[in-house]
Amino acid sequence: MLETLETLAAFRPKKRIFLGLLLATEFLIALVLYGVWKISYLGLENISEYLPVIVGAFLIFISTFSFGTLFNMILAVKGFPTLKLFHRYSFTIIKFLFPPAVKIGKIFGIKRRQLEGSFIAVSNLIFLKSKIKVPAKKLLVISPHCLQLASCPHKITRDPKNCKRCGKCNICDLVKLSEELGFIFFVATGGTLARQVVKENRPQAVLAIACERDLMSGIQDVFPLPAVGVLNIRPNGPCYNTRVDIEEVKKTLKQIISE
Numbered sequence: 211m212l213e214t215l216e217t218l219a220a221f222r223p224k225k226r227i228f229l230g231l232l233l234a235t236e237f238l239i240a241l242v243l244y245g246v247w248k249i250s251y252l253g254l255e256n257i258s259e260y261l262p263v264i265v266g267a268f269l270i271f272i273s274t275f276s277f278g279t280l281f282n283m284i285l286a287v288k289g290f291p292t293l294k295l296f297h298r299y300s301f302t303i304i305k306f307l308f309p310p311a312v313k314i315g316k317i318f319g320i321k322r323r324q325l326e327g328s329f330i331a332v333s334n335l336i337f338l339k340s341k342i343k344v345p346a347k348k349l350l351v352i353s354p355h356c357l358q359l360a361s362c363p364h365k366i367t368r369d370p371k372n373c374k375r376c377g378k379c380n381i382c383d384l385v386k387l388s389e390e391l392g393f394i395f396f397v398a399t400g401g402t403l404a405r406q407v408v409k410e411n412r413p414q415a416v417l418a419i420a421c422e423r424d425l426m427s428g429i430q431d432v433f434p435l436p437a438v439g440v441l442n443i444r445p446n447g448p449c450y451n452t453r454v455d456i457e458e459v460k461k462t463l464k465q466i467i468s469e
Contacts, residue, residue, distance in 0.1 A: 228328030326422035343468040346392035350413035
């Protein structure tokens with residue numbers, strides 16, 4: 211277990227990977243849009259002499275706004291003041307740029323998992339620097355079903371209190387923490403159930419435990435609800451007898467829950 215935690219600590223996603231690739235992707239897309247506009251200039255002018263200017267102005271606005279959103283994220287990561295106007299559209303821009311960013315990353319040997327982990331690191335930092343504090347009863351903590359020992363016969367996906375607290379998996383630790391601190395704890399079998407739980411409980415913030423892919427999609431799905439992610443540990447591979455660093459969970463909870 212100690213070895214697993216040390217391995218996890220060694221793999222600390224670098225925030226600059228995500229931000230750098232998004233900026234590179236945005237720059238390339240801007241170049242492509244300029245090329246398309248340049249090629250179609252005469253055709254547009256044949257329709258109307260004002261059309262090239264209108265289309266060009268629209269493309270400049272879209273590109274400038276997109277760059278502004280990315281630079282706003284960089285400012286947030288660096289601890290500088292940011293414009294709330296851009297916050298609202300951050301994940302929309304990310305959803306658009308992420309697929310081509312993955313392809314560009316492959317050229318440089320950057321795996322999708324690294325890029326997703328880098329996104330989580332950026333998102334978490336922005337969340338924590340926003341100094342969001344909520345009452346424990348308004349905080350929802352969601353963990354994946356694979357955190358439960360595969361051989362355990364007790365169903366906990368609808369009611370984590372069915373856990374018999376044998377201590378063989380981290381569900382026991384999280385149940386105890388929820389009773390001690392008072393937050394809502396739920397074990398989800400997938401993204402659909404997790405979204406349903408968020409809708410039913412109407413929390414003010416979410417702490418999610420999952421792999422890179424699920425955390426990235428989950429954080430974007432619940433936006434504008436603030437969410438922070440803690441990566442699970444996968445000593446047996448994905449989705450099977452996973453673990454979580456409870457000390458990291460406690461540290462994150464301490465930063466979120468108001469006194």
